[in-house]
Structures are given as C-alpha cells and as structure tokens.
Amino acid sequence: MTETAPPTPTESAVALAAALKKLAASERVLLALDFDGTLAPFVDKPKAARALPAATAALEKLERMPNTWVAFVSGRPLSSLEVVTEADDDALLIGSHGVEVRFGRDGVSLDLSDEERATLARLGDVLGALVESIPGTRLEVKPVGFGVHYRELDQDEGPDVVARAYEAAATVSDALTIRDGKDIIEFSVRGADKGDGIERLREYTAATAVLFAGDDVTDEDGFRVLRPEAGDVGIKVGEGDTLAQFRLADEEAIATMLTLLVEARGSRS
Template identity: 75%
Template sequence: MTTDSAPAAPLDSALAIVEAITSLAAADRLLLALDFDGTLAPFVDTPKSARALPEAKAALERLETMPSTWIAYVSGRPLSSLEIVTEADADALLIGSHGVEVRFGRDGVSLDLSVDEQDKLARLGDVLRALVEANPGTRLETKPVGYGVHYRNLESGTGEDIVTAASSAATAISDALTIRDGKDIIEFSVRGADKGDGIERLREYTDATAVLFAGDDLTDEDGFRVLRPGTGDIGVKVGAGETAAQFRVADERAVATMLTLLAEARAARV
C-alpha cells in the first residue's frame, strides 16, 4: 500500500498509517464513513454500474458483523443512486447529496422543500438543461435539491468554459445557491449541507468514539475538517491534491488493502 502523509501531518511512511489503523481497530465504538466513487469503486462511464472492488466489499462485510462497528457511505450521489451502487440493505447508514439526504437504517429524512426552493429548483433545471443540450459531451444529473453538470467526456481543457458558463447561468437564478466544484462536475443546490454535516450526524447517531473517513474528491475536504485526530479519528485522502486529511493512499485498491488490514486488526481485538 503506497502512502504519504497529507501536508498537515509530519508522518510520511506506510508504517505510520499501518500503526494508525491498528490503533483505530481498538476503538470502543468505531464508525467507518466512506465516500464511494473513486474511493471504494473505480470511476466508470455509466454511473449506475459502479461497484466497490471485491476486496473492499469483502472487508466491509466482515467489519459490519463485528460488535460496536458501523459502516456508512457518504456520497454526493442522491440516495436513490447510492442505494443501488452500494447494494445497501434496509439497515444501511447512508448520507447522500453531500449531506442533504440522510438514511439511518429504515428511518428516512424528508427534504420538505419550501415553495421558494421548489421554484428555484425548477428554474435552475431549465437553464442548466439548456446549457447541456447546447454542449455535446456534457451531462446533466438531477439531484434532490439541485443539479450537477458533468464534463468528464469533453476534450481536455474545455471543462473550465463549461464551469464558467454553468456558474453564470445558475447564479442568475439565485445568488444564494450552494456551489460545489468536484472531479469533472460542477454542482448547484438550493439547500446547503456538506459531508462534514453528514459525518457529524453519523457520529451522533452511532455515538462513535472514533471515526475513519476516506474520500478522494474536493467535496470530501468538508468531511476531513470535522474529524478529531486527537481523539483517534483518521482521515484518508485517496489520490493527489491538497487535503486536510492526515494520511494519503494512492487509489481504490490501496483503500481495499487498508480496510482488509483494519478488519484483521479489529477481529483480533473485539
């Protein structure tokens, strides 16, 4: 497993993350909060076909059978999509739409959009749909409280123009939108929430004494910032880029290796 530390931490070896994971395995109440795309599952051209790597899935299935251990998926995907790709059962803990949607087992959370939010959402959809139709290679994703404009299939260097055009069109609707710039996607929401909010709600719900959060995208930085390293929390950045996480791993396969190590270490302790 190739690792190096994020800039904020002095540790820079594979041994450091192994030691941290081994220590985390001893937590009284352990919460694993995990991004999905680019963390557990490789990116694919058809989003609904994404699945976690078999090694990662096997490690998570083992961990979720252990006492005082919770697995949660924290994603920008809508819950309806996240349920499919994670193959979640009725008791799964899911945070969708960057924290806006929450499903704690069988108890869902209603969005209850106001009339003003519904109006903004409708107008936002109209302008972004027109933009995407005028720019082949882009794709509009409908989310519960907003939209995402994907541009991964555009020629290199042309995505910035789409981001600028989409931002201009969206802010003409409202200057109070929540805007997130992710990997080859720009997202606009009529209601604000982030992955950090989702992790805090998961921590409260599970009464976790330690949290592991892993993610690869810019939007995952909100999650890293709410972690409490002094109490045993661990943040793991997947791939390149500046980050607030303590540790970094190279890719999804390294995440699977890390989870396998954690499963083995926790099984020996609980």
C-alpha cells in the first residue's frame, strides 16, 4: 500500500482558495460560524468577547449581498450570544449547541417538561457544590444545563475536575447529554448539537452551499453534516483532529478568509 504525503501549506491554501471560489459562485450561500476562538479571541470575561473588527466588517458586507446569509452557531446560551455578536433583530443565531434557535425575530421556545426542569434543578445543585469546592472553577448556567469551566487551573488539574464533574452529574441522571470542550465540561438535560443547528439553518435559508468554521471539539458535529461534494466548506481553526476539509491558524486568518470571500462573492458573474 502506497502512503500519500499530506498536502503542503501551499497546496492546502490553493485548495481552500478554489473551494471558496466555488462556494462564492453558488446561488444561495450560508455562512455558519462559531464565535469564540473562531471570530473572537478568548477572553477572561465571556461577555467582553467581540469578533475581530476585520471579521465584523467582512460579515456586514456579506450580509448585504443578495442570497447570502450569516449565522452564528455557538455553545453559548442564546442570551449571551446576542450580546457578544451585537446581533440585530434579523440575525440568525444557534445557541446552546443547537438547542436554542433564533431565526430573525422569531425564537424557538424550549418548552421544558416538569421532569426536565426537576433534573435541571438537581444538576445545578450538585455541580454548584462541586465548583464551590474547587477554587478556580466556574459554573456557567445554560438554558438546559450547566458548564463547569476550569481554564484558570493548571493544565494537569483539568482531568480531575472533569472526572469529579462526571461523578457528580451521574448522581442526578444517567441520561444527560455530555460535551467535553476547551477547558469546559457541559451537562444538558436535552440533546442537540451544532450539526442539528446547521441543518435547520440550511433548510431555513434553502442554501445551495454552506461554509462552517469552528475551533472546538463540539464543532465536529457541524463538520459532520457538511456536503463537500455539493460545495460546502468546513474550516477547522487551530490544532486538533478534525473532519473539516481545511484548517486555518487563528481568528485573524478567519478574518482574512472572510475578506477574500467578500471579494469573490461580490465579483461573481
């Protein structure tokens, strides 16, 4: 069996440029973008995060183009995503890994059952107690669950926090949806993922081609539903194994890519 050498950086750049050109020529284009670590650098105060100015400028231009939609697809609760994206009333937003959906002015109710609400309350109690016992951790309240952040701890302390969080959550239910992200472990009483969100966006916009970019392991669910054969483009930001066809280094590289996409989409015949 002959092994194929991985593409060189130049070959990858040429391939990405060709894929973006094909995407830009598509009739109806959806840009579905993760926020933290993709458009915006990570910051200590989550509500202070903002997309890089160059990315914001490019997205504003793309949104004004015919048959072109921009959507933000995030693990953040919808209320937080609305703040950091500075979304207007017409924005397309997917929050809480696909659980919350806002298509313009119309939101989607969660409609939690009494059982789900009771489980959510118990989950908050046990994870809250855990966080109080581990200095440097933080509990994030989400619409259908909780996230235990441990970014401020030393790297070798993370696995112990995750293990203890698993043990605590298991005392509440064995049917929780669990996601392990960058310096966070999340537990939810209802399952959905970014792939679900992207598919709903695709249907809503009737997109003929979709670009999705993300940096976290939870974004792999989004890459999984893309259709490269139809012109979809998946871009992994940073390091790590991925299903995406392409990789860019950081948020600045994403901003540059979006600027190039503005030119390509605007000049199509």
